Amino acid sequence: MFKLLRTISEKLKLDITFLKEMRCYFNIICRHNGSSRTMSNPDKLLSLIMRECHVLEKGMSLPDPHFPFGAERACSLIKLLKEYVKIPGYDKETASSVTATIRSYIDYNETHGAALPEVVRLLNSLPESVLNARHDTGTGGVIEVDTISIVAESKNDFEHLLKSRHSHRDFSNAPVPVDLIEKALQLASCTPSACNRQAWRTHVFSGQEAHDILDWQGGCRGFSDKIRTIVVVTSNLNAFFAHEPMQAYIDGGMYAMNLINSLHYEGLGTIPLSCGFPLTKLRKLHDHGIPEQEIPILIVGIGIMPEKTKVAKSTRLDYSKTNTFHE
16 A cells, blocks of 8 residues: 555656646746747847748749749748848848848849749838848858769868758659668767667658658648658657656757768758647657657658759858857
8 A cells, every 4th residue: 555655646746747847838938939929029030030031042942943932921021021120239140141032032033034023112111221231142042052062071071061061952863872871870879868868769761651741741842752761850758757858859859960960971962851840740640650759850851962953041140149158
């Protein structure tokens, strides 16, 4: 009887711990999630602008876009930017980069015979201080890259490995060699993890099942047929304990980035695809043989890069804007 009571007591304490953690996380999400009071918070608004700007870049990097494309998103982006630049001390460099991307987007469509008068009108309605700012042509839109140079740079040193990696949305019809995937998986296994628990798991799919999962993911319309193989990266919740359920995402995320860099080092093109969905949708992955205790981190689309292809420039913020030195 005493043993039973102790078991019940321990279970109750654990349940209370989980409820406290959920409550704390709920309160943090309510205050700081980007979907809450977006327009009144400069950080949230800027993040939304950067996301919508990248949507245009992605459209320009598709292998066969339909013209015109993205006009409604472009108009919404300009309206968001118009509100953002009203904020005192707004990030002028990022605003300039976004404006450069919109200009590149307009030029790209017009070059293919698709006029965007409403987008142009809205862009010209931005304050002169924004329109007349120096727009570095290297900060927005897409660039053309060639596979030989990318592969050579990735083999050079760590700096070149990172700087030569791009998210690819165009691949050749050639199958992906399994041995290259295995080499990348071996390299990625060197990823550090909490107390060396190595809770990451990977599931490699090809053929129809890979495309079924891509259709479920829904974020690669316009190029999903180009992806030959996918790796679903997950993290095993069984490896984590009372106060560390979020560690599963941390360890899984670290592993996923190392896997992407390892695949790049092996000369393969990749595209990371989000698994940031509600649980009701995420549970659908269990239909593909992924165990219930494994939470999805992301999907890595893999393919052989064509000789030349377009990739999004995806301008990076200077580290000084994302780092604080504490003394």
